[in-house]
Amino acid sequence: MAAPLHGTPLAGTTTTTTAAKSAPRTTHIPLPPPSPYVPLRYPSNRKTIYDRNLNRARQNEVSLSAFAHIFNSLISYHQTRAPSVSDLESRLATSGYPIGVKMLDLLLYRQPQRTATRPTRLLELLQFIHTQLWRALFFRTADALELSTSSNAEYMITDNEPLVNSFISVPKDMSQLNCAAFVGGMIEGVCDAAGFPTETVTAHSAGEGDEMWPGKTIFLIRFKKEVVEREELVKSGQT
Numbered sequence: 001m002a003a004p005l006h007g008t009p010l011a012g013t014t015t016t017t018t019a020a021k022s023a024p025r026t027t028h029i030p031l032p033p034p035s036p037y038v039p040l041r042y043p044s045n046r047k048t049i050y051d052r053n054l055n056r057a058r059q060n061e062v063s064l065s066a067f068a069h070i071f072n073s074l075i076s077y078h079q080t081r082a083p084s085v086s087d088l089e090s091r092l093a094t095s096g097y098p099i100g101v102k103m104l105d106l107l108l109y110r111q112p113q114r115t116a117t118r119p120t121r122l123l124e125l126l127q128f129i130h131t132q133l134w135r136a137l138f139f140r141t142a143d144a145l146e147l148s149t150s151s152n153a154e155y156m157i158t159d160n161e162p163l164v165n166s167f168i169s170v171p172k173d174m175s176q177l178n179c180a181a182f183v184g185g186m187i188e189g190v191c192d193a194a195g196f197p198t199e200t201v202t203a204h205s206a207g208e209g210d211e212m213w214p215g216k217t218i219f220l221i222r223f224k225k226e227v228v229e230r231e232e233l234v235k236s237g238q239t
Helices: 018-022 064-079 085-110 122-138 181-193 225-236
Strands: 144-147 154-159 198-205 217-223
Touching (some): 064 085, 085 122, 085 198, 122 144, 122 225, 181 217
Antiparallel strands (some): 144 154, 198 217
């Protein structure tokens, strides 16, 4: 095999490389000067939202359109990072969990001092979620609270028309998705913060074939074994 030939330019001739021919001419545009630093602006009374009394804000409502925009942005954020529908629901539940933890303390704080009681029994906690938590979040109570017929550690809370699903368009390839898993995360946060740890809290669509409530959702709450055992001991008077 012959060795590659290397030539040298003849006298009086010039050579130009391909890179030199194709190199574009660049122009530098000066960047505008940085804008001056502007500190945070405070109201004239120098008070922010953190200075408000929690009891005085109990009647404040969030715009439904603002909530729908933020919640849809949250779903889009997790959808780009979730490999499956179950993982997306898990991520939504994780986002709702810390809200539930804080809602328990907030609702107990807003109760009248003479009647303020922390749920100490399982049924009391479930009624608290069914009534007070739902009313604080959605301005109405949940539609049903039931004990599962298959296990005494499972309870079901039914919402015929979850607000979080009102403005959601689920694609056909994700038909099993129920964005109310976000609310399931809040329920789990309330239960754990109250001292009733759960195995799982899942949201299941139950409105198929129901013309009146096509978006009906059942939240299945499965408590840990020690919670049920403690409840049985309390009922028997051993503690």
